[in-house]
Amino acid sequence: MSGFDVVDDLCIQDLAFAVSLLPSSWTLLVVDKDRFLKRCPVKRIIFDSIINLFLVYDLTSAAGYLQVSVPVVMQLVIRRYRPSDRDTVRALFSTGIQEHITPCFHNRMATPFCLAITAALCVAGYLLSSVLGAVVLAAAWMGLVYYCCHKIYSGFVKERLLTDMQDIPGNYLSRPGDDFWVAEAKLDGRVQILGMVAVKAKQSGKEKYGELMRMIISPLCRRMGLGFRLAQTVVDYCKEQGFSKVVLETSAIQTAAVGLYEKLGFRHVLSPSITEFPSWVVMLANVKVLRMEKQLSA
Numbered sequence: 550m551s552g553f554d555v556v557d558d559l560c561i562q563d564l565a566f567a568v569s570l571l572p573s574s575w576t577l578l579v580v581d582k583d584r585f586l587k588r589c590p591v592k593r594i595i596f597d598s599i600i601n602l603f604l605v606y607d608l609t610s611a612a613g614y615l616q617v618s619v620p621v622v623m624q625l626v627i628r629r630y631r632p633s634d635r636d637t638v639r640a641l642f643s644t645g646i647q648e649h650i651t652p653c654f655h656n657r658m659a660t661p662f663c664l665a666i667t668a669a670l671c672v673a674g675y676l677l678s679s680v681l682g683a684v685v686l687a688a689a690w691m692g693l694v695y696y697c698c699h700k701i702y703s704g705f706v707k708e709r710l711l712t713d714m715q716d717i718p719g720n721y722l723s724r725p726g727d728d729f730w731v732a733e734a735k736l737d738g739r740v741q742i743l744g745m746v747a748v749k750a751k752q753s754g755k756e757k758y759g760e761l762m763r764m765i766i767s768p769l770c771r772r773m774g775l776g777f778r779l780a781q782t783v784v785d786y787c788k789e790q791g792f793s794k795v796v797l798e799t800s801a802i803q804t805a806a807v808g809l810y811e812k813l814g815f816r817h818v819l820s821p822s823i824t825e826f827p828s829w830v831v832m833l834a835n836v837k838v839l840r841m842e843k844q845l846s847a
């Protein structure tokens with residue numbers, strides 16, 4: 550076995566998800582229902598080399614309220630994109646990127662710059678008019694900041710859905726060195742796509758490298774090692790292609806993605822500026838792009 554992922558303190562949704570995957574011949578014994586509803590002691594998740602997922606329970610700490618007789622196994626398949634995946638993949642991409650709008654807004658509003666402007670507008674609105682004036686001015690300002698955060702992430706999705714994600718076979722499966730994978734598993738009795746990732750071959754002078762793109766994992770199965778496996782698929786593929794490195798771009802607010810890439814050995818190399826949107830939008834949203842790369846040893 551390789552690629553062990555140790556995950557402490559999985560929450561109830563994770564366990565409920567695991568339970569839904571239990572074959573009927575296997576036993577999950579819940580002794581204390583109240584404690585079962587709190588955090589559950591799933592100790593680690595292991596992916597073996599044949600892409601099965603094992604949830605291994607710590608029976609010592611679970612003693613008294615949870616007992617599992619055998620590991621839970623989910624058949625997880627990482628396979629190349631098929632044209633029939635198109636709608637699901639586009640929807641996954643869209644929600645996976647747009648979920649960053651609200652964190653981006655909260656993050657921005659919590660900065661001293663935004664707090665100072667909000668306070669100043671409240672005071673100005675109150676002095677010029679009334680409490681209502683203060684509320685209206687502050688709300689207008691917050692609406693403007695939200696609009697900018699929305700514009701960047703939604704604009705990115707809109708643009709990509711009309712370009713590379715419009716024709717995935719044409720853009721990712723027709724040139725040597727490019728590829729697009731999905732991860733699927735049986736959930737609630739039907740096979741569902743739970744994640745995706747793509748790679749594009751790039752060249753700079755004589756150097757050939759791969760760019761990892763479109764990495765999204767369904768919220769149904771986050772923090773179970775799936776993102777790691779898909780990213781590792783790209784790294785392995787780039788090594789097979791003889792690429793010198795893997796590069797990618799993400800934004801600083803995507804902390805889960807940054808953590809994932811750092812775990813895989815990617816390092817932050819520069820912060821390119823965003824040129825697709827007006828500079829005032831970028832400034833108000835305060836989105837910082839990170840370019841990361843991982844050198845591949847020969």
Ligand SMILES: CC(C)(COP(=O)(O)OP(=O)(O)OC[C@H]1O[C@@H](n2cnc3c(N)ncnc32)[C@H](O)[C@@H]1OP(=O)(O)O)[C@@H](O)C(=O)NCCC(=O)NCCS
Nearest residue numbers: 645764765766771772773774775776777799805806808809
């Ligand atoms: C980023 C994303 C792909 C991670 O997928 P995942 O399957 O949940 O990640 P994994 O379970 O494989 O986690 C691997 C490592 O990533 C890091 N990580 C994952 N989720 C994290 C989180 N919420 N907070 C901090 N670190 C996190 C951890 O280092 C983790 O290792 P650990 O569990 O041993 O601590 C997923 O959260 C996602 O789809 N996010 C929305 C879309 C997105 O931002 N995509 C990236 C585009 S560049």
